[in-house]
Amino acid sequence: MSEFLEILTHGRRLQGAVKDLSVEELTSVQEKLNNIIEKKKKKKKKK
Template structure:
């Protein structure tokens, strides 16, 4: 698109680009470009109209707020309250095992299993240690 516009807006480059084109092809391109220009003008006018409507609505709302004795800061106070999410904390322990040396191992059952519990699972004894 950038190359197209640079050729289209530079007289010598445009002349070189259309050197081999026929007059009828250039007229077709002219008509198409004219249609595109008209569409773009309509779009821009609609955007300007929409912006003017927004500004008028804003002025109307501000006038209503002044009549009611409200200020922008009155609205901002209510809008700034944030709802805090509660942290989940630790998960409940699902498995607990005490080995031969008396060391206690625990696992929530989520994620990769510790070696002790992986071995118990391989032996089929994991459910025996469910809390």
């Protein structure tokens, strides 16, 4: 697993990695992740 994925999937490591981000920046990241998740869900339903 890449270091990025290890950080992304581990709660405490993720929290440490984003501790300097503002609420606005975190919200932007959240929106982008939500978009990716929705696209994957739609793609999965088509199969």
